[in-house]
Amino acid sequence: MDNNILCCDWGTTSFRLRLVERQDYKVLAEYLTKDGVAGTFRAWKEQDELSRFDFYAAILKNSIRELAKKTSFISDTIPVIVSGMASSSIGMEELPYAELPFESNGSQASARVFKDFNGKDAPLVLVSGLKSHEDVMRGEEAQLIGLLKLNEISIQASEKIVFVFPGTHSKHISVKDRFIIDFQTFMTGEIYNILTEFSILKDSVLSDTSTGLTDPDQMKAFLKGVEISGTSSLLHNLFTVRTGQLFGQFSKEQNSFYLSGLLIGSELRQLKDGNYDRLVICSGKHLYDHYKLAAEAISLKLNTSYIQPDLIDKATIAGQVQIFNALQTTSYE
Numbered sequence: 071m072d073n074n075i076l077c078c079d080w081g082t083t084s085f086r087l088r089l090v091e092r093q094d095y096k097v098l099a100e101y102l103t104k105d106g107v108a109g110t111f112r113a114w115k116e117q118d119e120l121s122r123f124d125f126y127a128a129i130l131k132n133s134i135r136e137l138a139k140k141t142s143f144i145s146d147t148i149p150v151i152v153s154g155m156a157s158s159s160i161g162m163e164e165l166p167y168a169e170l171p172f173e174s175n176g177s178q179a180s181a182r183v184f185k186d187f188n189g190k191d192a193p194l195v196l197v198s199g200l201k202s203h204e205d206v207m208r209g210e211e212a213q214l215i216g217l218l219k220l221n222e223i224s225i226q227a228s229e230k231i232v233f234v235f236p237g238t239h240s241k242h243i244s245v246k247d248r249f250i251i252d253f254q255t256f257m258t259g260e261i262y263n264i265l266t267e268f269s270i271l272k273d274s275v276l277s278d279t280s281t282g283l284t285d286p287d288q289m290k291a292f293l294k295g296v297e298i299s300g301t302s303s304l305l306h307n308l309f310t311v312r313t314g315q316l317f318g319q320f321s322k323e324q325n326s327f328y329l330s331g332l333l334i335g336s337e338l339r340q341l342k343d344g345n346y347d348r349l350v351i352c353s354g355k356h357l358y359d360h361y362k363l364a365a366e367a368i369s370l371k372l373n374t375s376y377i378q379p380d381l382i383d384k385a386t387i388a389g390q391v392q393i394f395n396a397l398q399t400t401s402y403e
Contacts, residue, residue, distance in 0.1 A: 148188060
């Protein structure tokens, strides 16, 4: 088996392929496009020559060739693991979800192995996600597996930890005795996007996703939103975004941070009196300051820690490699 592996994160709106050293998770090269699963599915529906799997496989193999052009590696000897939306109903092939409790070493991952996909003894491993009795997720479990593999978090016997993964659909994942026992999804990011693009509030905000939470006025507006999130129902508080702008309390730009504070504050308040021993917030760079400030303002349990943003991408890779290694006993098809 090759010492390298191709790790692909195929999301709804993006595609990321990396050539990775399996031992230390070093990224040797990467190839990024906006050819997400949603757009790929639409393109497949518009043609009638290839099956769904073959259509997606052609895109994946072409991406591997493009990545190979950046380096000197021989592309047809390296195994490939694909996670994200590629195993969904609009993806490469729909796979069943793994169920809870789920061991955090990746050995119980729901996956399908395609033998010799990328050359002799270079399989494709297509990985699905997890489901509970009322919820589903794809991808965050790989990040969690990676964090534990990197020894960024140690779990004591009988200790219950809640891991928060912010994003379009934020995930709160409960782990006990190294098993994922439950999780919840919060549509925080998606609601923000809908409100700022399609609701009456769109004329009260000026949202620039390229800016971080660095300006004092932005912080003030954000923290005010976090504060107000605890005073009444979210459905009422959302209208204060409009009145705050009409009454000159905040500028439109500041108001976008106020709205962010309202939503993130509402999400994190669900954890204030939660039944857990520790809280770990695992955010990428874009939302790291938002969640840290909000958690501190709400005064969540003192035993709260934060994973540095630069470790999140590495955790995804480490998780994919760990899942691949754990599935090596799977019978190839």
